[in-house]
């Protein structure tokens with residue numbers, strides 16, 4: 001899977017989307033600080049019944065020797081997530097059956113393994129280790145996730161201890177890359193090298209990684225907790241849809257630091273994060289994070305998993321009360337008021353050749369729909385070494401950056417990336433297409449995604465090459481309502497479902513139009529709109545997108561983006 005919420009920890013979709021009302025008052029909602037710790041559902045029971053992190057030792061000591069059938073259900077389907085191990089979807093199960101089968105019936109005897117990055121770079125040695133693991137244990141699979149992490153498939157339980165040993169040996173980890181934990185941090189992929197950055201968050205992110213991962217005080221959260229950092233003027237870490245985001249700003253008196261955003265999340269009830277209006281100095285980053293994550297632990301709603309994310313607490317409290325609780329109960333001091341970030345400038349995908357602040361260059365390149373392989377990773381290691389680089393980074397848009405290339409080696413490095421199938425200058429729809437894992441490996445999927453996305457993007461690039469399309473149009477294809485690749489924040493967001501066409505049930509999509517996170521030319525985040533009864537069969541997707549883009553090009557006002565047009569257009573124009 002190459003997306004981060006493709007998981008068996010997903011709550012079932014609420015009957016109605018966009019419902020961020022807090023749970024009912026007048027009964028226990030499982031808030032530890034209010035109601036006590038009595039577990040109110042089976043997930044809360046297993047989390048209290050022994051630290052889920054303890055599952056690692058059982059894999060090493062027992063399951064890897066005794067085999068898949070020796071693994072009890074609570075470890076297999078629950079606690080393994082704390083080490084980012086998930087059973088993958090059994091091959092050949094039709095998407096229409098997804099909701100009718102149990103996790104055990106949907107599960108294959110193989111695992112997905114996620115490796116967290118937290119904004120660090122991969123060295124040549126680490127690339128070779130990951131490439132080798134992919135080839136030796138994962139049938140050559142290797143994806144970049146939408147949270148900059150790496151993901152492998154087809155892992156056998158027997159191979160897990162050796163895989164973990166190799167990762168440990170080069171300083172990589174899988175800890176808490178899934179589960180109800182502090183998930184992998186998004187960090188600007190150009191942190192520390194962008195000549196225009198406001199502040200370099202690398203050290204802050206590293207400090208959190210080194211200090212808090214695996215801490216039992218925060219290994220039982222109500223749900224996942226997502227963190228993001230950026231100091232780049234491109235605002236490249238989706239700060240509106242993380243539980244806590246640090247966005248680089250310059251305070252008029254206190255200098256560079258961060259504006260704090262809290263409680264953003266998508267899924268079936270999308271909610272954009274709220275600014276607290278608080279300025280966080282670099283030396284306060286860890287305090288603020290430790291405070292916010294403990295607010296979530298203590299006050300988050302644990303009764304229902306689909307009401308447990310931090311956004312539901314924020315919906316009840318609002319940013320003022322949230323800040324007051326943070327300062328009064330957790331920090332013990334006041335944060336300064338601070339400015340909002342500047343409107344975004346530049347392109348957040350970081351593709352192409354760019355000069356770094358130290359005079360070297362980074363080259364950003366696109367793997368097709370986020371898909372690498374063990375061979376490509378090994379080739380990348382060789383290429384990096386041969387051009388004098390020892391660093392690559394991944395991005396939230398599933399791209400890869402080769403860092404520190406000397407000016408005289410840039411062309412050689414660029415060509416080397418192309419030879420590996422990593423395109424530094426992809427055509428517009430290929431460049432702006434995201435796809436989740438879909439039915440290939442995900443137990444929640446209803447439709448196929450990655451292969452379809454690659455085909456649709458290539459066809460659109462060909463068919464629309466004759467137009468004067470001068471602004472990017474993002475297309476995000478999701479295999480189910482869970483919104484792993486952000487249905488509601490794309491120009492064209494597609495939610496996989498089975499639809500009926502001429503009396504036949506076929507794979508298709510509900511269409512969301514006109515969404516977007518802040519980016520150049522789109523300063524404010526906005527959630528896409530749906531059009532009543534608008535659904536498109538997978539086989540008609542290219543035709544539909546081509547048609548709607550041509551209508552946009554005909555009807556748009558000067559300087560109007562696709563999203564702006566789609567938000568105001570008549571429903572007939574969008575059908």
Ligand code: SF4
Nearest residue numbers: 006436442479480484
């Ligand atoms: Fe996420 Fe896609 Fe799986 Fe749905 S099908 S849970 S959107 S990866």
